[in-house]
Each structure stands twice: as structure tokens, then as C-alpha cells.
Amino acid sequence: MNQTEQRKIIIRELKNAKSHTTAEELFNNVKKFLPQISLGTIYRNLEILCSNGSVRKLSFEHRKAQFEWKNPAENFIHSYCPECGKIAHVSFSDSEKLQNLILEIYNETEADEIKLDLIKVCNCCKEAKAEQLIKAIEAENERKSKILTWNKDK
Amino acid sequence: MNQTEQRKIIIRELKNAKSHTTAEELFNNVKKFLPQISLGTIYRNLEILCSNGSVRKLSFEHRKAQFEWKNPAENFIHSYCPECGKIAHVSFSDSEKLQNLILEIYNETEADEIKLDLIKVCNCCKEAKAEQLIKAIEAENERKSKILTWNKDK
DNA sequence: TATAAAAACAAGAATTATTCTCAAAAAAAA
DNA sequence: TTTTTTTTGAGAATAATTCTTGTTTTTATA
Numbered sequence: 001m002n003q004t005e006q007r008k009i010i011i012r013e014l015k016n017a018k019s020h021t022t023a024e025e026l027f028n029n030v031k032k033f034l035p036q037i038s039l040g041t042i043y044r045n046l047e048i049l050c051s052n053g054s055v056r057k058l059s060f061e062h063r064k065a066q067f068e069w070k071n072p073a074e075n076f077i078h079s080y081c082p083e084c085g086k087i088a089h090v091s092f093s094d095s096e097k098l099q100n101l102i103l104e105i106y107n108e109t110e111a112d113e114i115k116l117d118l119i120k121v122c123n124c125c126k127e128a129k130a131e132q133l134i135k136a137i138e139a140e141n142e143r144k145s146k147i148l149t150w151n152k153d154k
Numbered sequence: 155m156n157q158t159e160q161r162k163i164i165i166r167e168l169k170n171a172k173s174h175t176t177a178e179e180l181f182n183n184v185k186k187f188l189p190q191i192s193l194g195t196i197y198r199n200l201e202i203l204c205s206n207g208s209v210r211k212l213s214f215e216h217r218k219a220q221f222e223w224k225n226p227a228e229n230f231i232h233s234y235c236p237e238c239g240k241i242a243h244v245s246f247s248d249s250e251k252l253q254n255l256i257l258e259i260y261n262e263t264e265a266d267e268i269k270l271d272l273i274k275v276c277n278c279c280k281e282a283k284a285e286q287l288i289k290a291i292e293a294e295n296e297r298k299s300k301i302l303t304w305n306k307d308k
Numbered sequence: 309t310a311t312a313a314a315a316a317c318a319a320g321a322a323t324t325a326t327t328c329t330c331a332a333a334a335a336a337a338a
Numbered sequence: 339t340t341t342t343t344t345t346t347g348a349g350a351a352t353a354a355t356t357c358t359t360g361t362t363t364t365t366a367t368a
Contacts, residue, residue, distance in 0.1 A: 002315055002364050023355085038318045043355065061213055062326060064354065079265070094258060101255055104248060111233070111272035118265035156335050156344055192347045197326065216355060218325065317362065328351070335344070
């Protein structure tokens with residue numbers, strides 16, 4: 001792995017990212033410092049960093065993949081919102097028990113990596129959906145009462 | 155959900171599938187009985203069946219998604235081979251402990267669904283990789299010995 | 309330090325899985 | 339039976355990612 005200006009800044013910006021980042025978001029951030037950089041370079045580097053184990057790639061459904069600089073302190077449990085696609089780390093209180101069990105799974109299955117994902121509509125999206133539902137019901141009531149009136153008039 | 159010939163056969167073929175199936179594979183199977191069917195219909199039906207909970211969609215990396223008819227007897231642990239993309243169910247001996255823990259996670263995190271995936275190169279691919287490696291080493295030795303000879307001749 | 313070899317780059321074309329559109333057909337409801 | 343709703347086939351459109359090409363940069367070697 002050669003040292004290039006591009007790679008250095010990609011890594012720096014990936015570490016700086018507050019949460020999980022798509023290749024495109026990273027591209028836009030890196031572009032501030034290297035206006036000539038191309039999206040292909042971002043993808044190429046992310047792949048290299050993934051395969052040497054310093055970056056984790058998370059992809060759900062057929063959305064943009066999201067990347068994170070692996071932090072040994074952070075666990076590997078993620079939540080994914082199927083509405084907006086947001087990914088977040090999940091902390092779990094009884095993590096010791098979980099840790100032990102995961103270790104058991106590793107041993108028994110000889111897996112290279114284990115992913116534990118919670119599919120869960122995030123609060124933002126839940127609220128948005130509730131509002132939508134209310135509007136839909138109102139519209140339906142409106143429609144029905146119109147038909148009723150029309151039938152009476154006949 | 156209307157009853158259509160297409161939907162019936164899609165469901166039948168999905169249930170018949172030995173393992174996890176891509177939309178395209180399913181398309182080819184259904185086409186044997188309904189030559190006019192289009193891939194869009196497959197995708198549309200799979201989406202409907204997923205959202206009513208009778209089908210599970212599994213997608214890794216940016217590959218074709220794979221679908222399975224949900225079998226309550228089978229657990230939700232899957233293995234995924236990053237080389238060939240194959241997905242399989244995983245049986246885990248201490249599954250009771252796991253079950254309990256997952257339940258705990260459900261309660262604590264309010265997740266709608268939990269996915270536990272083992273990333274693991276399958277045996278087929280492991281063998282193929284080993285062979286490749288041997289060939290690469292042989293080629294490298296060949297190259298080096300040629301350079302050595304050439305230098306001596308000089 | 310000069311030169312050769314390997315790795316990485318930018319730009320943009322190509323690929324690929326999936327979704328969308330639209331007019332026609334089929335199914336269900338009235 | 340008629341109307342409404344749902345579904346379909348065909349194919350265009352989309353969107354994320356990968357690939358290609360010629361060039362530049364970095365590292366290894368002499």
C-alpha cells in the first residue's frame with residue numbers, strides 16, 4: 001500500500017466522519033482538500049482499506065454502502081432504518097453475555113466475521129409515517145363523504 | 155392481495171427452491187410455466203411477499219438479493235460467502251442461549267427484526283483460492299529464476 | 309542518484325441489479 | 339353487469355459501483 005496524498009486525506013476524513021459515511025459523502029468531503037479527486041479513487045481506496053481490515057463496509061438493501069473506520073472500542077452491532085437507510089451503532093447492556101455467545105459462535109462456526117443487525121424504523125421516520133397515516137385517513141374520509149353526498153343528490 | 159396465476163406460481167417455485175434464490179433464478183424457473191412473465195413481475199411480487207412477512211430478502215454487498223420463503227422452523231442465522239455470494243442457513247448447537255439473548259435484545263432495543271450473519275469463505279471457494287495461490291507462487295518463482303539467468307548471462 | 313517497476317490516479321464509459329412508467333388485461337367489489 | 343382496483347408485460351430509466359485507459363506518482367533496484 002503506497003502512501004499517497006489522496007489516501008492520507010481519505011483516511012483522515014473517514015476518521016473525522018461523525019457517523020457512517022457513503023462513498024459519495026466522503027468524496028464530497030475529500031474534494032474540499034483535493035478538488036481533482038475522482039469518485040473512483042474513493043471507491044478503490046475504500047476497498048483496499050476494507051480488505052486490510054481497517055474499514056468496515058455496511059450495505060443494506062440495494063442502497064449506497066456505508067463505511068466506518070473500525071474502532072476496536074465500538075461493538076459490531078448496528079441498527080438500520082429501512083425507511084431512511086440510516087445506520088448507527090447499538091449499545092446493549094448485557095454485552096458480556098453477548099460477547100461470550102459471539103465467541104462461542106466464532107469457535108463453532110469458524111466464521112471470519114459476525115454481523116448483528118437490528119432492523120428498526122428510526123424515531124424520525126416513525127413520526128413521519130404517523131403523520132402520513134393521519135393525512136391518508138383524512139383524505140379517505142373526505143372521499144367517502146363526497147360519494148355519500150353524490151348518492152343522496154341522485 | 156389479488157390471486158393471480160403469476161403470483162401462485164411464483165410462490166410455488168419459491169417454496170420449491172432448495173436454497174436461497176435470486177429474482178433472476180426465480181424468473182427462469184417461473185418462465186418454464188409462464189413463458190410470458192416478466193422480471194418486473196417477479197420483483198413486484200417478491201416485494202409484496204416481503205412486506206407481508208412471508209418472504210425474507212437477504213442482500214449482501216452489492217450483489218443480487220436472495221430470497222427465501224420464511225420457514226418458522228428454520229432460524230434466522232445465515233452464512234454468507236464473500237467469494238461466491240452463496241447464502242445458507244446456519245445451525246448453532248447452543249441456540250437456546252442465543253434465542254434468549256436475542257429476545258433480550260428485542261426487548262431492550264425494540265427492533266422489528268434481527269439479523270445474525272456469519273461472513274465466511276465457503277469450502278468450495280477456499281479450495282479454489284488455495285489452488286490459485288499455488289499457481290501464483292509457481293509463476294513468481296518462474297519469473298524470478300528467469301531474471302537470475304538473464305543477469306548471469308550479462 | 310538515476311532508472312526501472314509497481315501502484316495509484318483522474319476521467320469517464322460500462323455494467324448490473326433494481327425500480328419505474330404506461331397502456332392493457334385481469335380480478336374483485338359494487 | 340358495470341365500475342373500480344389491482345396486476346401485468348414490455349421496456350425505459352435509475353443509481354451505485356466497477357472497469358478501462360492513458361498518465362502520474364511512489365517505491366524498489368541498480
